[in-house]
Amino acid sequence: MATPLVVSEVFKSFTMHLRDGIKLPVVNDVNFSVASGECVVLGGPSGIGKSSILKMLYGNYAVDAGQILIDHKDRLVDIARADPRTVLDVRRHTLGYVSQFLRTVPRVSALDVVAEPLVARGIAAPEAREKAAELLTKLNLPQELWTLPPATFSGGEQQRVNIARGFITSHRILLLDEPTASLDATNRRVVVDMIADKKREGVALLGIFHDEEVREAVADRILDVSQFSPRKAVAA
Amino acid sequence: MTDTPLLKVSGVSKFYGSRIGCKDVSFELWPGEVLAIVGESGSGKTTLLNCLSTRLMPTAGSVEYRMRDGNFRDLYHMSEAERRFLMRTDWGFVHQNPADGLRMTVSAGANVGERLMAVGDRHYGKIRDTASDWLTRVEIGTDRIDDQPRAFSGGMRQRLQIARNLVTGPRLVFMDEPTGGLDVSVQARLLDLVRGLVNDLGLSAIVVTHDLAVARLLSHRMMVMKDGHVIEHGLTDRVLDDPREPYTQLLVSSILQV
Numbered sequence: 001m002a003t004p005l006v007v008s009e010v011f012k013s014f015t016m017h018l019r020d021g022i023k024l025p026v027v028n029d030v031n032f033s034v035a036s037g038e039c040v041v042l043g044g045p046s047g048i049g050k051s052s053i054l055k056m057l058y059g060n061y062a063v064d065a066g067q068i069l070i071d072h073k074d075r076l077v078d079i080a081r082a083d084p085r086t087v088l089d090v091r092r093h094t095l096g097y098v099s100q101f102l103r104t105v106p107r108v109s110a111l112d113v114v115a116e117p118l119v120a121r122g123i124a125a126p127e128a129r130e131k132a133a134e135l136l137t138k139l140n141l142p143q144e145l146w147t148l149p150p151a152t153f154s155g156g157e158q159q160r161v162n163i164a165r166g167f168i169t170s171h172r173i174l175l176l177d178e179p180t181a182s183l184d185a186t187n188r189r190v191v192v193d194m195i196a197d198k199k200r201e202g203v204a205l206l207g208i209f210h211d212e213e214v215r216e217a218v219a220d221r222i223l224d225v226s227q228f229s230p231r232k233a234v235a236a
Numbered sequence: 237m238t239d240t241p242l243l244k245v246s247g248v249s250k251f252y253g254s255r256i257g258c259k260d261v262s263f264e265l266w267p268g269e270v271l272a273i274v275g276e277s278g279s280g281k282t283t284l285l286n287c288l289s290t291r292l293m294p295t296a297g298s299v300e301y302r303m304r305d306g307n308f309r310d311l312y313h314m315s316e317a318e319r320r321f322l323m324r325t326d327w328g329f330v331h332q333n334p335a336d337g338l339r340m341t342v343s344a345g346a347n348v349g350e351r352l353m354a355v356g357d358r359h360y361g362k363i364r365d366t367a368s369d370w371l372t373r374v375e376i377g378t379d380r381i382d383d384q385p386r387a388f389s390g391g392m393r394q395r396l397q398i399a400r401n402l403v404t405g406p407r408l409v410f411m412d413e414p415t416g417g418l419d420v421s422v423q424a425r426l427l428d429l430v431r432g433l434v435n436d437l438g439l440s441a442i443v444v445t446h447d448l449a450v451a452r453l454l455s456h457r458m459m460v461m462k463d464g465h466v467i468e469h470g471l472t473d474r475v476l477d478d479p480r481e482p483y484t485q486l487l488v489s490s491i492l493q494v
Contacts, residue, residue, distance in 0.1 A: 017482035018489060059471055061478040084457045084471035085266055105431070105453065106424035 002071070004094075004172050004204050005057070006033040010066030010080070012052060025230035026052050030066065032223055036172070039195060039205040039218050044225040050208045051100075053225065054175045056080075057206070058097045059087040070094060070173065092120055096174045098166030100181060102158040104151040111136070111146040114164040121169065128168075135164040139190055155182040167194055174198060176207030180214050192217045240302060241266050242408060242440050243288070248297030250283050256464035257283035261297070263459065263469065267407070270434060270441045272455035272472065274448060274487070280464035281444045282412060288442060289329055289410045290319050301408075324354045328401030328409035332416040334393035338385045338400065344371060345381040347400050355404050370399040374429060391422035395429065402433060411443040415450055427453055448491055452476055460484050 010030040015023050027049040034040045042050040055061040056079075057068055063080040070077050072094045077086060091097070096117075105113070111132050118128035136146060139160040145153065150161045159182050166174065176195075180188045188211065195218045198205060209215040215222070241264040250257035258280035265271055273281045286292035288299055290311050300308040304326065311319065323329070331337040338347050348367040349357075357363050368378045374395040376388075385393050394414065401409060414430065415423040431454055434441055445451055451458055451472060458475045460468040460483070468481045479485045 014478075015480075017485050021482075055477065060473045062470075062474060062480065084474075085269070087471055088456055105428065107428040 002036045002202075003033050004036060004071040005206065006067075006069040007031060007053075007057070008067045008069070010053075010056065010068065011064045012049070012056060012061065013064055027225070027228040028230045030228045034173070034204040034206050036202040036204050037199050038220045039199055039207065041215055041219040041222045042206065042208050042225050043222040044229075048225045048229050050225050051177055054097070054177050054206070054208065058091070058095065058175055092117075094172050096166050096169055096171035098163055098174070098176045098179045100159075100177050100179075102150055102162040102165075104149060104158075106151065107149055109147045110141070110150045110153070110161050113150060113161055114168055117165060117169045131168055132164065135168055136160070138194070139164055140187060156184065156187070159183060160187065163191060163194075167198070170201065171203070173204045173206070176205060176209075178208050178210060180209065180211055188214055240306075242302050244300040244308065245288065246298055248284070248287050248294045248299065250280075250287050250292065250294045256280070258287065258461070258464045261459075261466055263466075265408075265440055265442065267440055268438045269457065270439075270443060270455045272451035272458045273442065273444045273461060274446060274451050274458060275461035276446060276487075279461040281446075281461050283464075284461070285410055285412055285442060285444045289323075289327065291329075304407075324351065325404050326407055328404075328406040330394075330397055330401055330409065330411040330414050332413035334385065334390070334397045337397040338393060340386050341384055343382045343384055344376065344388070344396055347385065347396060348403050351400055351404050366403065367399075370403050371396075373433070374399045375425075389422075391418055391426060394418065394426055398426075398430065398433070402437070402439075405437070407440060409439055409441045411441060413445055414443065415445070415447065423450075430454060448476060448487065460487070 007030055011028055012026040013023050014026060015021055030053060042053060044050060052061060056063050059079050066080060068079040070079055070090055072090045077090055079087060079090065082090070111129055114132035114135060115125065115128035118131060119125055133146070141157060141160050145157065150158050153161065159179065163179050180191050183191065192214055195205060209218065243265040245264070246262045248261045249259045261284055273284060275281045283292065287294040293312065299311045301311055302308050329337065345364060345367040348370050349363040352363050352366060368381055371378055371381060376392055376395060385396055388396065415426055418426060427450060433439070443454055455472045458470065458472045459466050460475065460481065462483045468475055468479065468484045475484060476488055479488045
């Protein structure tokens with residue numbers, strides 16, 4: 001089976017220059033891979049570096065050392081060293097991300113926020129909006145909200161817009177940062193089904209899920225992030 | 237992805253006597269890419285923008301621009317007339333103060349139409365139609381086409397300046413603090429408008445701003461300047477989420493949260 005995502009010997013720390021340059025190690029020597037059709041869940045207590053790993057994979061955090069290899073348009077791209085233009089192209093075509101919070105843009109309607117990743121890939125706006133409407137219906141977002149900008153939505157409504165936006169494309173790799181955190185039981189089940197669909201389509205998924213029921217339902221395996229924690233290494 | 241940059245900047249420096257305006261700046265800008273230059277007042281970002289747009293001659297360095305025929309030309313070795321033609325047709329320059337980029341005593345329609353005439357359009361009816369189409373795109377009522385910008389609000393003037401710049405279908409637009417003097421609600425509207433136009437038209441843009449939220453919303457890539465030097469450069473998300481340099485960390489941590 002194809003393995004579109006390989007993380008190898010990745011190290012990450014933060015240097016806090018405003019606090020006398022103290023260095024905060026985040027993760028050491030991270031090694032794992034995710035295969036197509038598999039959902040790997042990052043496990044371990046809060047503050048152990050789970051979100052940091054997702055942010056490094058998506059290019060939001062810089063990497064001190066190591067490689068993050070992504071199979072992008074039939075070649076391997078190392079996100080740890082790729083230039084901004086390549087990272088943006090990988091995001092547009094290969095690597096999707098559902099963050100915990102929606103970054104809203106003033107005046108853009110929920111429907112267009114969801115449709116945007118398809119439009120960015122060159123799909124005509126009416127077709128993209130149709131697909132967006134389909135997803136928002138599936139996620140039970142009331143139709144009255146579709147034409148409004150999501151800035152004033154509740155947490156759960158914003159999260160559903162965010163999920164629809166992340167799931168609308170057929171990216172080969174999907175990163176999920178607690179996509180079900182503020183959802184009710186019905187909508188959590190919808191998301192679990194959507195993840196199962198993605199797996200059947202051969203998408204490689206990597207996520208953080210604190211909700212045990214969701215985790216049980218979607219995870220093929222759990223990767224314990226504490227093994228990469230420098231704090232554990234010091235204690236041992 | 238196209239494989240040729242639109243602009244190649246190497247070693248651009250500008251000294252005012254012994255004082256540094258900007259020093260040794262190099263980068264490439266690609267088609268469809270928006271680059272934000274951020275930094276506090278006096279960091280050299282406007283000096284750099286003026287050097288790139290040839291409004292100011294640098295002390296050293298070169299800027300090569302890919303013309304529509306595909307050939308690169310060194311901007312600082314062009315004749316004044318060639319540069320002016322480029323400025324009027326292939327480029328736009330949006331000033332912080334709309335009065336610097338508009339003619340305040342001719343009508344809104346003429347402000348937009350003037351750029352079209354500069355590229356050779358002569359048919360009055362056609363020019364007026366295009367002008368009124370652009371006023372609509374920047375959300376100015378076509379009933380205002382014969383009014384002078386003096387009678388417009390700050391936000392409207394700024395939108396008119398944008399229409400005037402974009403009407404000739406430029407490939408590269410320079411913007412100096414485009415939302416600088418505006419109310420936040422007016423800012424949001426303008427940002428959304430600029431973002432939409434840049435996406436729809438596939439423009440490249442270089443935007444100078446001290447507002448990191450503006451940079452986050454508009455730009456793909458970001459350069460942070462301090463004392464005339466580029467101290468950090470990268471994907472906008474990366475620079476803002478994981479700033480590496482002490483000064484960038486200070487800037488990011490100084491953003492007010494609402």
